[in-house]
Amino acid sequence: MLEWSYSGVNFSLKGNGGPDCVNFLSPTSIISETILIIIYSLVAEIYYPWTRSISNYKPNLELRERFGRKLLLASLCLIWGIEIGYKLSTRQLIFILNPCHVVTFLQIILLISPPRNWMHILFRFQTYVVSGATIAIIFPVLNTRILPFEKASYYIHHALMLVTPLYLMRLGGIYNMEPLSNFHWGFISIGFMRLYHYLVLQPISFMTEVNLNSIMCPAVSDPFEGPWYRIAAHIHQTLFILLHGKIYCIIGQKFFVPKQVEIKTVSVHDAKKLIDANGNCIEPDGYAENFCFNSEKLSNGSNIKED
Known part of the structure; x- marks a missing residue:
């Protein structure tokens, strides 16, 4: 019934599929690898207490509504729509199951x-598995892309994912990464994938x-082509996903994460005011509206900096 979704796949192209690809690995190898990997993945999903890491912080909604979010969303939807259009026109929609398209949908x-709060889980997961986009750029598979703009779309799509x-x-808030010394989110993501x-x-x-995603035989650009290419992929992808995720942690914390606000309490006559690290007054809960807006001085004689 769904043959239309893969009837256009050209099996004469190396790494695309077909009988030779199906028979690339022996049944014994396929069964043994599958059992071992599933056991490993289930252990990772059960062992790491991922539900305990849900954040209760809200993101910066002002930043969220900026033009940049709308532009990024429109660009990602447009390029993903173009990719789906290519696959529909060539009767290869089955490739929409590849991880990069699934991650794009999550983004x-x-x-x-x-x-x-549940989006905190989704954010950390996609931040690790987006490493596949980097692999796709470093080792591109372009021998199946023959339509106009199809190769350019490939690179633009994966760049937007990154x-x-x-x-x-x-934006901050729930969109944050765990400490560099914490690897449990990385192993959860690896196990799920x-x-x-x-x-x-x-x-x-x-x-x-x-x-699909080189699960039966190696891609044309795979440097580890051979009967053990899947074992090699498990090793180097486990290391790369963890490294890639931690690089995102470092880059994000260095250049993108909003600076945390340091809050202290100061006295204004008989009242208390919350002053952040920049000297801005923060209205405490339970006080009258516009509590911060006055020309009073702090107990140490300095002026209050108002927004």
């Missing part, structure tokens, strides 16, 4: 949806003979 949700987490970090590959992509690939 669009993050840019569209109002902030909720920009999105940094922009979200700029392994389950997606082996429980979703692999069965569909063998049923359709379409090589």
